[in-house]
Amino acid sequence: MAFFFNISNSSGVPFYRQIVNQVVYGVANGVLKPGERLPTVRQLAVDLQVNLNTIVKAYNELEIRGVVNTQQGTGTFIAENQEPVDPVEQEKGLERLCANFLNEVAALGVKTEKVFPILKKIEKERTSHKGIHA
Amino acid sequence: MAFFFNISNSSGVPFYRQIVNQVVYGVANGVLKPGERLPTVRQLAVDLQVNLNTIVKAYNELEIRGVVNTQQGTGTFIAENQEPVDPVEQEKGLERLCANFLNEVAALGVKTEKVFPILKKIEKERTSHKGIHA
Amino acid sequence: MAFFFNISNSSGVPFYRQIVNQVVYGVANGVLKPGERLPTVRQLAVDLQVNLNTIVKAYNELEIRGVVNTQQGTGTFIAENQEPVDPVEQEKGLERLCANFLNEVAALGVKTEKVFPILKKIEKERTSHKGIHA
Amino acid sequence: MAFFFNISNSSGVPFYRQIVNQVVYGVANGVLKPGERLPTVRQLAVDLQVNLNTIVKAYNELEIRGVVNTQQGTGTFIAENQEPVDPVEQEKGLERLCANFLNEVAALGVKTEKVFPILKKIEKERTSHKGIHA
DNA sequence: GTGGTCTAGACCACA
């Protein structure tokens, strides 16, 4: 199963962050396996139609976070030893994310109950694709 | 029930947006009633320890969205006739919000199922408190 | 006590990494305290005579590593809660660093005993300055 | 006593440099004696699982530094007359090496005093083994 | 061919 990147220029999320998130997401869900090679920075820049340095920036953050290993002249690979996410940090981040989300939902004038079916629908679409698509 | 603003400098959400969201949220939940007066920009700037212009920007956005009315020299009040949100816009905004949310959850390495109980828990806490908390 | 940056273009160490290292070093030794503000990216670029983006890259890595916090429009500050370095990782990194160092010393044809006085001399010079100087 | 090469892809040191250092180190410590034959580039490339050109580059640097002599069609041998290292160059290289080392130690958040026992420990292990180990 | 670094300059978002 191939791994597809896709970026959207209308979401307000920076390109490089979309790339970072998709890789982290792919690793977390087993779509990207340790040792697997990512596209070259040049190739991905062409595919996604963005500047080379934008890809470099994304891969760089992944390297710092320990998600990938880079060997100059060889390529970029999913790291063998994925740092387990600190469960305390994860929990805190998750709470904050959820609270923010509910604030914004409320700010749209939408009752919280209405989001559950939407979230499930999106999730279902994504898992049925078994990858990340445009 | 008093209305409390709460801003956090570690959430990554800009100050002015936190303020906007909290007012809209307060209105949507009936904590802030039409005609009710908001703090002056100067007072709020002092209370929240942020720059005056940040409050101005937030109140401006609220004015533009029709959530508040500003009376020159008198103050800022929750608008009497809250503009109903355009349902089409609402639907689109909601989808984008949900998709973004799931992306960020995924980027934390958390499976989507785990968010539902958390969302429900936060929602329950809030409805029991009938206010806005950090 | 002021904090001085200095970069050298002859060491082979990239500019941005020299900056990152000096900040981490400053924090580890208490010269930079939590909450303290770093120079603005523009100011530092001028002072060090390097491109703005080089500073941005360095500050960016520090942000990802949790060493500093950035508030857009406000500045860059030493993070309040410094992540304690994982002692196991630190130990491993230290061993590797030392082993590499001894390899290179040996490759220069120098006996290991000769490095101790040199290391001590450099250390003494640095601590007597109580800061980082050009 | 056999001579073992060891390369690690996680140390950040380029492959070709690891090879160069190990040979120079072996010569400096008498493990590799003048006239001794090194593995062929092809053989070593297979053994270490690296690109042929990487070995070529390492052997080239060794040849330039006068550590080995290459006989076309015969092989690569440790040079009979090892060039004595220019003492001025040696001194300068050593200072720079030490300064860099202390920087990296500091960047790990480790106080300088802690490195002395580690360096001594590694040195002791090596002299007792009389070989090169990972 | 691979990735890494640096420069120059533009435009945006935030306080």
Place this chain on the structure above:
DNA sequence: GTGGTCTAGACCACG
């Protein structure tokens, strides 16, 4: 004023 993002293009180091 602050930092953030993106582009364009150059040159270097490594395999």
